[in-house]
Amino acid sequence: MGPRRWPDPKQSRDGEQGPLTTLCSIQPCKGVTSMMTLFRAAPVGSSPRRMIAFAVGLVLALMAGRALAAGSDEAPAPVLSPIEEVQAVIESQLIAFQNRDGAGAFFHAAPGIKGAFGDADTFMSMVERGYNVIYSNSGWTFVEGQVQGEQAAQMLVVEDEEGRELKVIYFLRIYDGRWQITGVQPMA
Known part of the structure; x- marks a missing residue:
């Protein structure tokens, strides 16, 4: 054949x-x-x-x-408003604290904070001592926030594993095209 x-x-x-x-x-x-x-x-x-x-x-x-x-049928990724971008950065850092992920938490710190503490371990030790409720957080609620140009302030209530609450204001600024945390101020 x-x-x-x-x-x-x-x-x-x-x-x-x-x-x-x-x-x-x-x-x-x-x-x-x-x-x-x-x-x-x-x-x-x-x-x-x-x-x-x-x-x-x-x-x-x-x-x-x-x-x-x-x-081609997939929807494009949603575009966040500036305040939603700010809240996403704060949430990411709070989750990093929950997971004891020093590098993840330190990533969101602004250049001035990184310069002051040098590395993620030193930064995490400072947060654990000075902001224990944030370090040991179990949840948070965003209260009000404001964005003005490349600066933002976001008030939130953070709760720790023991039920203690701390009202704080996170301050952020855009560096290198992304929001970075410049400081956290506890409210009286």
Whole structure:
């Protein structure tokens, strides 16, 4: 038995022009054009290995096209208002304190604070001693905040694991294109 001969995709069984001839002539979109290139890559009389490679290529092209089409329906990421950006930075630092993640908490400190404390461990020790409710926080509630240009102030009530509450104002400023915490002031 000789090699398998695959029918010409451009002709029907009775020798008339097949549907692919019409597709190739109208070229409805780039995806179909590239698929037609794949059809031409496996001519009649190709080896079984080449036909398998052709089939795999066709399946991959269809999967890629489907993935691109599915991705286009996704909604864009929400845009936060400036006060929401400020609150997100504060939340991230408070979560870092909960997790005892010194590097994560120190990341949000402004350059002046980083310069004063030098490293994350020293910073965490200062927060644990001077702001224990914040260091041992179990939750918080944002009260009111204000953004003026590249500066912001956000009042919040922080609660620790023992139920103690501390009302504080976080001060932030934009450095290097992102909000960074310049200080925290406890309220009397």
